[in-house]
Amino acid sequence: MTGIYDIDAKAIDGSTVSIGDYRDKVLLIVNTASKCGFTPQYEGLEALQKQYAGKGFSVLGFPCNQFGAQEPGDEAEIANFCKLSYDVDFPMFAKVDVNGDNAHPLFKALKKAVPGFLGSESIKWNFTKFLVDRRGEVVERFAPTTKPEAIASDIEKLL
Incomplete structure (x- = not known):
């Protein structure tokens, strides 16, 4: 299996980003959507980002339109929605x-x-969430119903 640090992804601005750029950080990788019942979780995800970014943590958001067509917009629309609605400052990627x-x-x-x-x-x-440790090992998978604040103690253990 390819390690996650060997994988590239397209950022929401169209640039190519290596997941390896996040080496030595604890990551919470989430598939997101703007028109979902769980969309308000953006607020909790951003709160985690603000609380733990200085300790080597980052949320990575990956919009996805595979579930109920709940992410219909293009990358510019998604970025605008995230910033204006939830002041999202964590890295967002292309759909x-x-x-x-x-x-x-x-x-x-x-x-x-x-x-x-x-x-x-x-x-x-x-809003399925994957928690990754500083070595790039996936340590936990959380259901969409798991609120971001409920993951804080798991993040703290890895920091």
Whole structure:
């Protein structure tokens, strides 16, 4: 399996970013959507970012339109929504697929490392969260219903 640090992703501004740029940080990688019942979690994700960024932590947001077409906009619209609605300052990436043949390699690696319920690798909905330690090891997968603030103690253990 390819380590997550060997994977590139397109940032929301179109530039290419190596996940390796986040080496030695604790990461919370989340598939997001702007028109989802869980969208208010952006507020909690940004609160985690503000609270722990100085200690070597970052949220990475990956918009996804695979669940109920809840992320219909283009990257500019998504970036604008995130900034204006939730003052998102954590890194956001271009829209990706998280399931299926066209799933982004990062999400393929995350799902393989920590399968979901009953060993299923598929992601069930928006705002599934993957917690990654400073070595790039995926240590936990959280359901969309898990609020960001409930993950704070898990983050603190890794910092």
